[in-house]
Amino acid sequence: MMNALKMKTIKDDLLHNSIQSLTAFEQNIIDEITASTQTHNESNITRTNQYLSFYNAYPEIEWALLAHLVSRNSGWSMTDLKGEWLSKLLSEKEQKNYFRLLERANWLIFQDAYPQLLLYHYSIQHNQSLFHLLTHFNVSRFMEPIWNSFLEKQDRSTLSTALIMNEQHYIEKRVIHNPFFKQAVLDTLDFKIQEWLGLTQILFPYANKKKQNEIHFGGHTVHQFASISSRINFGKKLYATLFSNSKRLRSIVHWAQKHPHTGSRKDYWPHLFHTIRDSPPGKLSIKLERCQLRKGAARIYSPPLNIAWEIIEHHPPSPEDWFTNWDLAEPLTTPPVSTEENMKESHCEALSKIELAVAAKQIIFHRKV
Structure with a gap:
């Protein structure tokens, strides 16, 4: 992973980095990255696609593939809120609050990470390190020596x-400890039930x-989402699992x-x-049996993101490091250490x-009525 000498070099660089005056070339790079980030940070769809596009161009930046896949999952979680089941468990206000949390975290991470990816692109293109410009995007000073070390050593695991x-640190204060999100989402019983x-x-x-129609899954189940150490360890485990098997x-x-x-x-x-609701909303029926539809059951409603939610505007993030x-x-x-989990079985069980849970709530509701 990282030896003591490399750690000392990165630590020394952190203590000595400083902001320099900009040349016209550097200002042009900053302007291009700012414009591109704004364009591609429009929605979960544009962010997710851009991560994969970048990975296709620079497969050595393995984090970009992980970001693409995690962002895909964020999109699925967003549409679940308007889908077959959660729309019956949560009020419209709760659905909106959950979406705002997911969207804000997704937006913030792209806003911080994508300029870093583009600076790597321009550094390769111009055969010089441009990571001293990270401070102009309010990226933590922690990342400049990391990127410079990667240019020299190509240590993919350390960079990732x-x-x-x-x-994860970037969203800690801005989302996880944001008073609104804590009260409206993270501290609620419904959120804790979702984890359970x-x-x-x-x-x-x-x-x-x-058998191209037979889908398998890698991945893991999130636990203790509110804990930053748990989220970092989870991210490391995801990364290790993703890149542990070259064939997969x-x-x-x-x-x-x-x-x-x-x-x-x-x-x-x-x-x-299905992206179309095949059964009337509110109708009570158990559709699944061992991850297959019961005979005669309609498919589960899962809308596309552009139908489920409108694009929202974001306020600029606070600049602290x-x-x-x-x-x-x-x-x-x-x-990072890879572990295996039977995600197909876990996913079927969760569904x-x-x-x-939806059926139980509807039965209790109808009894009360």
């Missing part, structure tokens, strides 16, 4: 871990080479490239999910749990 750490039901999952879909990795990338992101879960399981002491860099010292 640093980006995972940086983005196992609905906070990150899926890496991929097809069987011989190729299948995941192939699937992602062949299936444009719409936000609907129909993207990976069209036999279960999360990196206040060297102890915060400690996760860099431990390598069945939420369907039963």
Whole structure:
């Protein structure tokens, strides 16, 4: 992962970096990156697509593929709020609050990470490090020596871990400890129930080479979302799992490239999910049995993102730097470790749990009426 000498070099660079006056060339780079970031940070769809496009161009930046896949899952979580089940469990106000949290985190991470990716692009294009310009995008000073070290050493694991750490710290105060999101979402019973039901999952879909219609999943289930150390460790575990098996990795990338992101879960399981509501809203019925539709059951409603939610405007993020002491860099010292989880089984179990939860709520509601 990282030896002591490399850690000392990065630490020394952190202590000595400073803002320099800009040349016309540098200002032009900043203007181009600012415009491109604004264009591609319009919605979860544009962000997700751009991460994959960047990974296709620079596969050595492995974090970009992880970001694409996690962002896909964020989109699915957003549309779940207007889909078959959560729309019956949550009030419209709760749905909107949950969406605002997911969208804000998704927007903030892209706003911070995409300029870093583009600075790598321009650094390669012009054969010189341009990462001293990170400060002009309010990117933490933690990342400049990390990127410069990557240009020299090409340590993919260290860069990916640093980006995972940086983005989780970036949303810590701005989302996780934001008073509105804490009160309206993270501290609510409904959110804790979702964690208990196992609905906070990150899926890496991929097809069987011989049976293209047979979808498998890599990934993991999220636990303790509100804990930053848990989120960083989870991100490291996701990264390690994603890149631990080269054959599976190729299948995941192939699937992602062949299936444009719409936000609907129909993207990976069209036999279960549909973008059109096939059954009347509010009708009580159990549709699933062992991840298959029961005989005569209509598919589960999972709308595309552009139908579920309108594009929203975001206010600029606060500029403070999360990196206040060297102890915060400690996760860099431990390598990501891959673990396996049967995500197909876990996902099927989670879907069945939420369907039963909806049925139980409707039965109780009708009894009260």
